[in-house]
Amino acid sequence: MKILNVVGARPNFMKMAPLVRCLEARGIEQKLIHTGQHYDDNMSKVFFDDLGMPAPDIYMGVGSGSHAEQTARVMVEFEKVCLEEKPDLVVVVGDVNSTLACSIVAAKLWIPVAHVEAGLRSRDMKMPEEVNRVVTDRLTSLLLTPSPDGDENLIAEGVSKDKIFLVGNIMIDSLLANVERAKKSTILDELKIAPKSYGVLTLHRPSNVDDKETLMRLLKVVHEIADEIPIIFSCHPRTAQRLDELDEYNAIRNTGDVRIMGPLGYLDFMRLVSQSKIVLTDSGGLQEETTALQIPCVTLRENTERPITVTEGTNTVVGTDPDKIRAAARKALDGNIGDAKVPHLWDGKTAERIVDVFQKWHAGR
Ligand code: UD1
Numbered sequence: 570m571k572i573l574n575v576v577g578a579r580p581n582f583m584k585m586a587p588l589v590r591c592l593e594a595r596g597i598e599q600k601l602i603h604t605g606q607h608y609d610d611n612m613s614k615v616f617f618d619d620l621g622m623p624a625p626d627i628y629m630g631v632g633s634g635s636h637a638e639q640t641a642r643v644m645v646e647f648e649k650v651c652l653e654e655k656p657d658l659v660v661v662v663g664d665v666n667s668t669l670a671c672s673i674v675a676a677k678l679w680i681p682v683a684h685v686e687a688g689l690r691s692r693d694m695k696m697p698e699e700v701n702r703v704v705t706d707r708l709t710s711l712l713l714t715p716s717p718d719g720d721e722n723l724i725a726e727g728v729s730k731d732k733i734f735l736v737g738n739i740m741i742d743s744l745l746a747n748v749e750r751a752k753k754s755t756i757l758d759e760l761k762i763a764p765k766s767y768g769v770l771t772l773h774r775p776s777n778v779d780d781k782e783t784l785m786r787l788l789k790v791v792h793e794i795a796d797e798i799p800i801i802f803s804c805h806p807r808t809a810q811r812l813d814e815l816d817e818y819n820a821i822r823n824t825g826d827v828r829i830m831g832p833l834g835y836l837d838f839m840r841l842v843s844q845s846k847i848v849l850t851d852s853g854g855l856q857e858e859t860t861a862l863q864i865p866c867v868t869l870r871e872n873t874e875r876p877i878t879v880t881e882g883t884n885t886v887v888g889t890d891p892d893k894i895r896a897a898a899r900k901a902l903d904g905n906i907g908d909a910k911v912p913h914l915w916d917g918k919t920a921e922r923i924v925d926v927f928q929k930w931h932a933g934r
């Protein structure tokens with residue numbers, strides 16, 4: 570069996586690293602393909618270093634662009650790779666444009682696709698990721714789900730049960746494998762902050778940051794919260810560009826203790842999150858990592874494709890209403906996260922279960 574593993578953007582790397590390691594340990598032939606959707610060192614290379622992942626065998630270097638441009642560039646380049654490499658299976662993870670583009674290419678070449686993190690649904694088709702999820706799952710032969718809601722969504726969409734495998738959450742494989750290593754990070758000392766005395770903020774959803782009014786409303790309430798507790802803001806490049814253009818921000822920039830930083834490496838960021846008192850975010854992955862770490866998470870979105878982090882974990886989805894954000898932050902800062910637990914199969918062994926599925930599938934062909 571020859572496998573092509575696809576990565577492209579920041580949230581892909583921590584989902585792919587455990588799988589690459591497990592395939593290697595079982596002696597399965599694989600190649601790692603990086604589309605180049607994310608390319609800055611602090612959005613890409615740092616994760617290969619921090620996660621101990623081998624450098625990509627093929628780097629396609631597609632870069633940024635509109636959705637159509639980026640998706641099309643990945644498709645053109647990945648088609649060449651597939652024709653040259655002739656894999657038995659293409660593995661895609663998550664919900665970014667690279668995930669979608671490579672699934673379409675493989676499906677049209679009759680190469681089976683495995684989707685890690687299948688079945689998640691926000692039911693918000695204005696989210697580019699939701700379009701990517703729905704189309705990718707429609708084209709996929711092996712649907713590897715992180716939680717039972719994923720199975721239910723796929724079955725409701727008519728996917729045959731024998732293609733769905735509940736394997737657990739692979740991001741948590743990376744988290745658990747690196748929690749000890751992350752303790753060596755000096756990020757808290759560098760920022761001169763003590764454990765449990767600060768909050769962490771990330772923002773990058775187009776619906777939050779590309780609309781000036783929404784971004785400003787969110788920043789105002791964050792700066793209010795930062796009057797009480799310092800907020801470390803790991804700023805995504807999309808958001809950094811929007812902040813530069815937001816003249817209104819200058820009026821509140823120096824109120825509250827908000828520390829804007831460039832994107833952080835995985836080990837520094839996991840150290841920072843694991844010792845925080847509260848996380849405010851619109852990230853998908855961070856909703857899961859905070860649940861696994863039992864850190865209160867206030868999600869600045871109207872919906873989530875990861876409802877198990879709310880029903881079982883530490884997540885509260887509040888949208889962008891300042892009153893709701895204040896109330897949820899208050900609850901978290903008062904130490905009230907209820908009886909949260911870590912969901913079933915978020916246990917660090919998801920990659921092993923995925924490779925079991927691949928081997929059984931290949932043996933039955
Ligand atoms: C993408 C994903 C999103 C994911 C996010 C994780 C899609 C549709 N979106 O959003 O699901 O949550 O990554 O971080 O695939 N840029 C840089 N350097 C980089 C990469 C990007 O400066 O290394 C800037 C460019 O100006 C680019 C912008 O960020 O235009 C947005 O990048 P893009 O990959 O299009 O979308 P993200 O917002 O990063």
Ligand code: UDP
Nearest residue numbers: 579580803832833834835838852853854855
């Ligand atoms: N992350 C990181 N440094 C940062 C911000 C995020 O290492 O400064 C990691 C973290 O593990 C997070 C993952 O990147 O879960 C994905 O982040 P992102 O929010 O970019 O993508 P999403 O999960 O929303 O698609």
